[in-house]
Amino acid sequence: MSDETPICSAKGCRAAAVWVLAWNNPKIHTPERRKTWLACEEHREHLSQFLGVRGMLKEVVTLPEWESRAGES
Ligand SMILES: [Zn+2]
Numbered sequence: 001m002s003d004e005t006p007i008c009s010a011k012g013c014r015a016a017a018v019w020v021l022a023w024n025n026p027k028i029h030t031p032e033r034r035k036t037w038l039a040c041e042e043h044r045e046h047l048s049q050f051l052g053v054r055g056m057l058k059e060v061v062t063l064p065e066w067e068s069r070a071g072e073s
Pocket residue numbers: 008009010013014015039040041042043
């Protein structure tokens with residue numbers, strides 16, 4: 001029950017997140033804005049496709065990399 005363990009964003013999935021999907025919806029967000037979904041190994045492709053077909057997916061990085069970036073600057 002630790003809130004330090006990020007959980008996959010896929011509906012109904014309780015697996016620990018491994019990936020961060022950074023996305024932006026140009027219809028409602030300014031270009032530099034980044035929304036994020038978390039994904040476990042199993043759901044990374046599914047969630048990436050969901051965003052990709054809508055032209056909203058910007059990048060997919062591992063959670064440790066994302067967090068290390070957030071720590072900078
Ligand atoms: Zn999942």
